[in-house]
Amino acid sequence: MxxxxxxxxxxxxxxxxxxxxxxxxxxxxxxxxxxxxxxxxxxxxxxxxxxxxxxxxxxxxxxxxxxxxxxxxxxxxxxxxxxxxxxxxxxxxxxxxxxxxxxxxxxxxxxxxxxxxxxxxxxxxxxxxxxxxxxxxxxxxxxxxxxxxxxxxxxxxxxxxxxxxxxxxxxxxxxxxxxxxxxxxxxxxxxxxxxxxxxxRRPHADHVALPVVFNDYMNTLMGDPTTAKLLPLIDAAAEVGAEYFCIDSGWYDDDADGWWDSVGAWEPSARRFPDGGIQRVLERIRERGMVPGLWLEPEVVGVRSPVARSLPDDAFFQRDGIRLTEQGRHQLDLRHPAARAHLDRTVDRIVGEWGVGYLKLDYNIVVDPGTVGPEDLAPGAGLLGHGHAYLSWLSGVLDRYPGLVVENCASGGMRMDGATLAVSQLQSTSDQQDPLRYPPIAASAPTAAPPEQGAVWAYPQPSYSDELISFTLGGALLGRVHLSGHLDQMSSRQIALVRGALDTYKAIRGDLARGLPFWPVGLPGWGDEWVVLGMRVPGGATYLSVWRRGGEDELRVPVEHLAGPGVGVEVLHPGAAGSGGAVWDGGGVVVSVPLVPGVVLVRLS
CATH class of the missing domain: 2.70.98.60 (alpha-galactosidase from lactobacil brevis)
Structure with missing residues (x-):
């Protein structure tokens, strides 16, 4: 109307x-x-x-x-x-x-x-x-x-x-x-x-399949990938059941002075990937049955990059006729055909020629209030114009490569807006590295993005106890599992814990694609000892993720839409005996988590 x-x-x-x-x-x-x-x-x-x-x-x-x-x-x-x-x-x-x-x-x-x-x-x-x-x-x-x-x-x-x-x-x-x-x-x-x-949102098969993504960055390689470090990680990720493997930042870093202010050409480092180059690593990912992915920060060009000299000034953000510089970087203006052509060539090389099927598109500078291009009256108008042009460019990329999966990231969730989420398939929810601080983020992320789009880090480490491994894995099971961690250094027992959690996720992810979130004890506070996220599947099961970070070892969780007798309760995660329990009392679930930190995933039917 x-x-x-x-x-x-x-x-x-x-x-x-x-x-x-x-x-x-x-x-x-x-x-x-x-x-x-x-x-x-x-x-x-x-x-x-x-x-x-x-x-x-x-x-x-x-x-x-x-x-x-x-x-x-x-x-x-x-x-x-x-x-x-x-x-x-x-x-x-x-x-x-x-x-x-x-x-x-x-x-x-x-x-x-x-x-x-x-x-x-x-x-x-x-x-x-x-x-x-x-x-x-x-x-x-x-x-x-x-x-x-x-x-x-x-x-x-x-x-x-x-x-x-x-x-x-x-x-x-x-x-x-x-x-x-x-x-x-x-x-x-x-x-x-x-x-x-x-x-x-833009239709995409990823919204239904919900594949498990391994990313080498968080608490693992932290932007320092090499062939020697990646090959054992690739094998370990495949062993636990990952379906995508994304090489995060640093794969292009061949500069002795660092890459932050030299990015823009997006060519692989010969120093980091000798003996076959990055293609050898990408091929290993495919050999192990996974789809290869790469990290990219498309909108920025470092001041030392040759791209900064090859593109015209109007292809960048500017004020008063002067190109803007933010933290040693220039910002591309995607309304300019030269800027768009540069990124199209980059993606066509990485996706079209190298066979990469996943792009993590990051953005780590902030420009405020914007840019004044030749047609702009004010910088805020220029910024909005670029934002629309960026999403138009991204839509064009997905038109050319409809099977490509795109993750939106801006230092985590700093660009978690409805316009961008309607185009990209996945949304990074945070850069938080502490597994004890992630639960309120994971539980509240479905307010910003549907659960099948909200990427939640799970980064088990060989130094973690079995309980902490289960805790960091369990926190991602009602979202999109973004797996990381030094899996290649884990014991066979620890590998089995990771594989078991991913098997559980794969068994329920079809429900998550239709699930509607709810918060039976309210949206979490940052310091809450108990955190609860519910997921209700229309005409199907109800799931509860319940985290304990302190307090008493038992919590009653009301589930009003299931009130009454005859509700079945099943603890899906963790699998170890004595790690948690749940009992239906006619109007809710009494959840017991004996250890801190602890988490249980419960299915009600």
């Missing part, structure tokens, strides 16, 4: 476009502006959705998610009345100017907060949950008007992001889309949003 609005004074026409997904209680909204006047117009802000009919502030709680490097997806909650003060509007005969707002800035749109929020009625009532699908800046505002709560959802604005666009006569601009989900409570609304995300 489209609602047309027209301002006679300026000649500006707004087309408010509402869309729905069949069977899903989600509204998608965007606004297209067209200048039907006689003079050019400069637009400084335009909302994608504005709501003014929500319940009064004292009846609502507001939810938002902090999202920091190594500490992603940390949800908070407060009464709306605590963040939008009651000024006594009746006395002053004036609406409140108070507002609670969140903003994402720069080329890491989810650095600081997720581009999301929610309202819930006090007393377990209705819920409204939203996401702003911007690959650049965004903003949402919560306020009060005429005694009702009002909500505005925006992409970038001039006040926050230095975003402005000039519309000539007859020209148009379309905002970023936003999605608003409704439900009987937070979990119900999140289920609707999860279904919506699945419906609007």
């Amino acid at each position: 489209t609602v047309e609005l027209h301002d006679a004074e300026t000649g500006l026409t707004a087309f408010v476009e509402f869309e729905g997904v069949a069977g899903v209680s989600v509204l998608r909204s965007r606004v297209r502006l067209r200048n039907d006047g006689r003079e050019p117009l400069v637009v400084q802000s335009v909302s994608s959705l504005l709501l003014g009919v929500l319940p009064p502030p004292h009846l609502l709680d507001v939810h938002w998610a902090r999202n920091d490097w190594l500490a992603e997806c940390r949800w908070d909650c407060a009464p709306v009345r605590d963040v939008v003060a009651d000024i006594g509007a009746a006395v002053h005969q004036h609406d409140s100017r108070a507002a609670f707002r969140l903003t994402g800035r720069g080329s890491w749109p989810t650095d600081g907060h997720l581009a999301m929020g929610a309202l819930t009625e006090v007393g377990d009532g209705r819920a409204w949950l939203w996401q702003i699908e911007s690959p650049a800046g965004w903003r949402w505002d919560l306020g009060e008007r005429d005694g009702r709560t009002c909500l505005a959802l925006n992409g970038p604005t001039d006040a926050e992001h230095q975003w402005r666009v000039r519309l000539g006569v007859g020209e148009s601009f379309t905002t970023v889309p936003v999605a608003l989900a409704a439900g009987a409570g937070f979990d119900d609304a999140m289920g609707a949003l999860t279904s919506y995300r699945r419906a609007v």
Whole structure:
């Protein structure tokens, strides 16, 4: 449905476009502006959705998610009345100017907060949950008007992001889309949003197959791959059942002065891969029955890279006609044909010629507020234009190579936005290296990405106890397992533990592709001793991951949608006797975890 609005004074026409997904209680909204006047117009802000009919502030709680490097997806909650003060509007005969707002800035749109929020009625009532699908800046505002709560959802604005666009006569601009989900409570609304995300994303076989990925980086090679280090890791990864093997950063590093400010050509290092080059390593991965993958940071070019000298200035971010430099790197502007051609040649070589089937696309600098190219009025507009161009380029890559699997990463989850997740197949949830700090990230990650897209690290080590190996593996079993660790140095007993966890994952991953997340004891706090994530499969089983990091050795987990007798309980992980148990009590599960740290994966049916 489209609602047309027209301002006679300026000649500006707004087309408010509402869309729905069949069977899903989600509204998608965007606004297209067209200048039907006689003079050019400069637009400084335009909302994608504005709501003014929500319940009064004292009846609502507001939810938002902090999202920091190594500490992603940390949800908070407060009464709306605590963040939008009651000024006594009746006395002053004036609406409140108070507002609670969140903003994402720069080329890491989810650095600081997720581009999301929610309202819930006090007393377990209705819920409204939203996401702003911007690959650049965004903003949402919560306020009060005429005694009702009002909500505005925006992409970038001039006040926050230095975003402005000039519309000539007859020209148009379309905002970023936003999605608003409704439900009987937070979990119900999140289920609707999860279904919506699945419906609007690019179709891909990976979303159904959910293969196990081994990545050599985390707590393992840490950006220092060589043939000698990789070959035994490849054999060990194949032995435990990995299906993809990704060589992370450093494979191109042939520079005595380091690679950070020299990247851009993306050619393999002869020093790191003698005697057959990187092709020998890629072939070993294929021989062991896995799909080879490589790490790439496509949007950056180091200041010492020959690519920095071969491409024109307009192919890079710039301000005042000067190429920007951020941490020894330049940022490509994918709106420029030379920048896009450079990346197309790179991918065609790596994927088309080398046979790589998995790309981890990372991004480790932040540019704020953006770039002013030849057609840009303001840097925020340039940044948004590049963000759309990047996703267009990525879509073109997947059109050429439909079997390619792409992981989106920006130092973990700093670019975990709905626009990017609709194109890429996987999303890195964190760079967190401490297995004891990962549970709240893993448990909350399904708020940002469907479980089949949320890559959760599992990095068992030969120095770990059996219990800690089971803990780090168990934390990934309701998401996408991203395996790492020095498997090649493990004992046969430890290898069996890893293989057993992956066998469990493979047995349930078909359910995860349809599962809807819920949090029966609430979204986790960063320091919570017990953390619980549930996954409900429509018409099928229910799964619970229960982590214990302290406290008593027993926890009751309510499962309201299964209340009653006759519910079967099965502990799927860990497999060792005495490592955990679960008993149904008619309305929930009493979970026992005797050791700290510990985790159990339970299936209810």
